[in-house]
Amino acid sequence: MLHLIPKSLHRLVLRFAHRIRHRWRGVSGRTGEGVSVIASDLDGRILLVRHSYGPPNWYFPGGGRRRNEPAETAARRELREETGCEIAALASVGEIEEELSNAPHRAHLFAGVVDAVPKVDGREVVEARFFPVHSLPEPLSPRTRTRLALWQDWRSRASQR
Secondary structure: OOHHHOOOHHHHHHHHHHHHHHHHHHHOOEEEEEEEEEEEEOOOOOEEEEEOOOOOOOOOOOOOOOOOOOHHHHHHHHHHHHHHOOOOOOOOOEEEEEEEEEEEEEEEEEEEEEEOOOOOOOOOOOEEEEEOOOOOOEEOOOOHHHHHHHHHHHHHHOOOO
């Protein structure tokens, strides 16, 4: 049904909903659960997205986990919804305990390789591109920087095995 709404109106609704969700998290204080996916292409570049709502930062694809949804399933769903990309194999990089909108949040971080060009719908995500790890765009969100550091540490440990 949402595809029937003009993109510009949909983006307006998303910005409004984002503000409400942000405030609700802070008031409720409930622990949220989400996922982030560090997807790289065959050249080793990593995929980042910019949303139509919130700060104009670059993020890794990801989002909230549905009730009783396995984290890996949520990661695949979020990557597909935000970029149109499917991913064959996902590796668990780790979990991050953080604060999101003044409420506790647990992020599950996954990594894998995609072999597709991202396609954005112009609604939730307005831009999705691959970037060389040594030349990432600005501004990167602080959460993206934290996830990037965890992924780089994970890769370093994996290469030493």
